[in-house]
Amino acid sequence: MDINIEDVGKGKKVSLSGEIDMHTSPELRKALLKLTKEKISPIIIDLKNVSYMDSSAIATFVEALKSMMSYKGSMRLCNLSPRVQEIFAFAKLDRVFTICKDIEDALSR
Amino acid sequence: MQNESAITIKNLITRYGDKLILKDLSFEIPRSKITAIVGGSGCGKSTLLKHIIGLLKPASGSILVGGRDIVAMNERELNEFRRRIGVLFQGSALLNSMTIEDNVALPIREHARLNEATIKIMVKMKLDLVGLSGFDDFFPAQLSGGMKKRAGIARAMALDPEMLFFDEPQAGLDPITAAGLDELIMKLRDIFKMTLVVVTHELHSLFTIADHIIMLDKGELIFTGTVEQFKFSEHPKIKRFISRQVEEDKYCPEDYFNIITAD
Secondary structure (H helix, E strand, O other), rough: OOOEEEOOOEEEEEEEEEOOOOOHHHHHHHHHHHHOOOOOEEEEEEEEEEEOOOHHHHHHHHHHHHHHHHHHOEEEEOOHHHHHHHHHHHHHHHHEEEEOHHHHHHHHO | OOOOOOEEEEEEEEEOOEEEEEEEEEEEEEEOOOEEEEEEOOOHHHHHHHOOOOOOOOOOOEEEEOOOEEEOOOHHHHHHHHOEEEOOOOOOOOOOOOOOOHHHHHHHHOOOOHHHHHHHHHHHHHHHHOOOOOOOOOOOOHHOHHHHHHHHHHHHHOOOOOEEEEOOOOOOOOHHHHHHHHHHHHHHHHHOOOEEEOOOOOOOOHHHHHHHEEEEEEEEEEEEEHHHHHHHOOHHHHHHHHOOOOOOOOOOOHHHHHHHHHO
């Protein structure tokens, strides 16, 4: 898994690629919690190049979102594959996260 | 293109002592579908399941999963293989001294180096998936039979397995609870595109959930195919199984005489 973080307005765009599984999600957790500690908002997560994502990845996003609630930050997930989107909908996580079609959509919110 | 077969079994033979238990079985288990292994008691269903999940080694034959033969794997490779599958055993196999949360978290703590906060969220997600939100702090003894099975499924799902195996999941459940469990098994196929293998002899459940059926009789494969093909099979044993007819006399008079006069 690769993590690339860049500035977008007041927030940050986190572009992820490769597989996010139980081996790699601790690295993602570290990166996201560093951003939430700095009270960054919005955090836009680009999943376009993610080939596989397991429940530890989803739990990591949930944990980061939870820590953003203290400063009313916004996390936007974009470019979800249809399969991941289906899992998010099934777990009702599409009501918890702001799900965006692509980066343009995420930036316009 | 992805291989349509998740598991390929070739010429599987198993013996307990001199007794032949599985007699040269060859068949495929399709990917992302529910396959039911059926047959009367003692026909070798559970033994077959134990071979597929790597708990028993056959006398000969191969079990190919993702192109690799699990029969030829060493213990370390088998452990890696088992990490990628989930199993719901008949008694759910929950640890009674642990809460449901700790039972589900156990495989994650064993196999991954994750922060406890992440694990806690993962466990809550799994419990919600099986309809047990809010039961984190309960102990197995405080749950009904159906809830224990659900907790067992949550634990089997802990490491996001590619395949899930169930050994008679409806055993001991009332019809409504069993129907709820069937629904959950179908959900796992539809949402997570998992390959599911269910050992069962419950006809209603079989026709509700199965996409593919494998039938054994006294260790022999007598059917492999779709549910429709199974329903319309002309095989006398399949017809008897579907219409719940009692087996014909097992022995001819000579056999019976030999049994009761054996030394």
